[in-house]
Amino acid sequence: MGHDIAPAPTAEDATRSAPKDGIRVCRSDDVAEHADNISRWHQEYEQLSGGVFSGCIREMLVEDGPRLQVFHEYTEQETSQQCGPWSGSVWMGLPDLSRTGEVRFCGRPHSDGVHLMMARASSGFTLRTPRDFGIYGIVADEGWLASRLTGRHGHKLEQLLLHGSVASRALSPSRHSELCFLIEGLLEPVGATTPSGDLCADLVDLLLDSLGDDPTPPSRTALEQRRFDIVMQARRIALRPETAVDGVDDLCERLHVTRRTLQNHFNSVLGMAPKDYLKRVRLNAVRRALQHGSDPARSVHDIAMQWGFWHLGHFSHDYRELFGELPSSTLRRALNGTF
Structure with a gap:
C-alpha cells in the first residue's frame, strides 16, 4: 500500500545529513526546513494552521551495531506529513505525554487514546498532526527488528504490519508513560554521549512487547x-x-x-x-x-x-x-x- 511519498534518500544524502555522536538538536521557523532536519529521511510537510511556524528535532543516531535512530519532534502548527524513513528501516512512532488534539495515521484517526504506530520505510506513511504536537520516533534496521521480534514473541514482522506496511496499537496510560520516560532518558544522557546498545535494545524490546501482545492488526476496509x-x-x-x-x-x-x-x-x-x-x-x-x-x-x-x-x-x-x-x-x- 503506497502512501504518496518521494523516493528514499540515497547513500549520498544519508552521509551528508548524518549527525555527530551524541544528541543533535535542530530548530526551525519554517515547516519545509523542519522536515529536512530529521537525518536520513526524505519527506514533505505542509503547514495547515495559520501563524509563524516553530519546530524542533532532538535526535540521536547509533551506528555501532544495528543502526538505530531515536528522536523527538515538536511542531507548533498543524501539519500534513508525507514521511519516508531511511531505506531498509522500520519506523515506530509514539505521541509524547503532552499530546493534544487528534492524530491521523495513514488516514485513520486516533481519537481513542494514545497509539503506537509502525511503518515500513519501503511504503512510507502519512501523518496529520494537531497544533502544539510532540512525537517520538524510533527507527531500526528491518532485519534486526524482525529477528528480535521472532526471538521474543515467535511472531513475524509481517504479522504486525497491516498489508505488509503499517500498523498501530492502542497503549495503556502506564505503558505510554513507561515508553516516554525511557526515550527521554536516551535523548538526555549524562554528558550527551551516545547511550549504550543495551539501553537502546531495551527500548526496542519494550516497543515490540507493546506491539506483539496482539499479533493480528485491525484490517483496513x-x-x-x-x-x-x-x-x-x-x-x-x-x-x-x-x-x-x-x-x-x-x-x-x-x-x-x-x-x-x-x-x-x-x-x-x-x-x-x-x-x-x-x-x-x-x-x-x-x-x-x-x-x-x-x-x-x-x-x-x-x-x-x-x-x-x-x-x-x-x-x-x-x-x-x-x-x-x-x-x-x-x-x-x-x-x-x-x-
Missing part, C-alpha cells in the same frame, strides 16, 4: 483504502502546477467522484474540507518556490500565477494568514540568503 487513495490523488493533482485545478468541481470531475463524496473522503482522512486543504497545499508549494528562488527577475506574481493564484491581493492575504509574513518578505529573505 476497502472503503477506507479508497478514501485514502482518492485524497492522496487529489494532493498529487494539486502539486502539479501544469495541471492547475479550477475549483473543487473541476477536481471532482478529474477524480470521477461527486462533490459530496470528495467532501466525505477529506473529512474522513484529514478532518478538513477539500477546498481548504488543497489551497493550503498550494500555498506551501508557493512558499517552497519562493524560498528556492535564485532569479531576482522572477516576481511573487509570477510564482503565484504558476500555482493557480490569479488574484494577487487575495493570494497575499491568504499567504500572510497561513505563514505570518507576506510572500514578498519570503522572497526577499531567500534572495538575501537569510533562510
